[in-house]
Amino acid sequence: xxxxxxxxxxxxxxxxxxxxxxxxxxxxxxxxxxxxxxxxxxxxxxxxxxxxxxxxxxxxxxxxxxxxxxxxxxxxxxxxxxxxxxxxxxxxxxxxxxxxxxxxxxxxxxxx
Amino acid sequence: xxxxxxxxxxxxxxxxxxxxxxxxxxxxxxxxxxxxxxxxxxxxxxxxxxxxxxxxxxxxxxxxxxxxxxxxxxxxxxxxxxxxxxxxxxxxxxxxxxxxxxxxxxxxxxxxxx
Numbered sequence: 261x262x263x264x265x266x267x268x269x270x271x272x273x274x275x276x277x278x279x280x281x282x283x284x285x286x287x288x289x290x291x292x293x294x295x296x297x298x299x300x301x302x303x304x305x306x307x308x309x310x311x312x313x314x315x316x317x318x319x320x321x322x323x324x325x326x327x328x329x330x331x332x333x334x335x336x337x338x339x340x341x342x343x344x345x346x347x348x349x350x351x352x353x354x355x356x357x358x359x360x361x362x363x364x365x366x367x368x369x370x371x372x
Numbered sequence: 373x374x375x376x377x378x379x380x381x382x383x384x385x386x387x388x389x390x391x392x393x394x395x396x397x398x399x400x401x402x403x404x405x406x407x408x409x410x411x412x413x414x415x416x417x418x419x420x421x422x423x424x425x426x427x428x429x430x431x432x433x434x435x436x437x438x439x440x441x442x443x444x445x446x447x448x449x450x451x452x453x454x455x456x457x458x459x460x461x462x463x464x465x466x467x468x469x470x471x472x473x474x475x476x477x478x479x480x481x482x483x484x485x486x
Contacts, residue, residue, distance in 0.1 A: 292471050303477035305477070348415065358471050359405075365414055
């Protein structure tokens with residue numbers, strides 16, 4: 261069973277701060293990594309995808325990948341109360357099926 | 373485009389009752405999935421269908437059956453509901469491009485089994 265680990269939180273940050281969310285995974289063959297955001301009572305939606313080692317930036321979001329250490333992180337700069345949600349890390353299986361394993365999610369609270 | 377739709381949105385069952393959750397997608401995706409989400413447990417895969425005509429078990433298939441009716445529709449059936457099946461059920465679809473497998477989720481069905 262492939263494992264994806266996230267700290268469940270909640271992670272509480274003040275408005276305007278940087279929120280840092282982390283995810284570790286066990287499948288060394290995984291090549292692509294996804295971050296989904298899920299508002300309370302809603303369904304998950306994709307916010308970031310990263311394939312290569314290093315950083316990928318999209319607006320206020322930056323995904324960081326370190327395959328040697330098997331972790332992927334999500335940084336949210338200038339955090340806003342509207343960023344308050346649960347963030348799910350998803351790691352597709354290697355070997356052909358690419359079925360994603362989801363972490364349990366980290367709850368982020370951005371307080372004014 | 374509606375994306376992924378699910379019916380019903382809410383359902384309350386008594387132990388032992390049966391029901392079918394319906395899911396449809398209009399994105400012409402080949403793959404469809406059923407997940408359940410429990411507090412603190414993340415999304416767990418129940419069954420998936422990689423393409424029309426195929427279905428496979430996921431992490432937690434016991435107590436469920438599925439039918440891939442056609443390319444658009446993928447239903448989940450609970451034959452004899454148990455309180456342990458109280459959960460939020462999400463249907464998702466995707467099209468695998470290389471190893472890029474973005475999931476598109478429906479709005480969910482909130483099921484309570486008494």
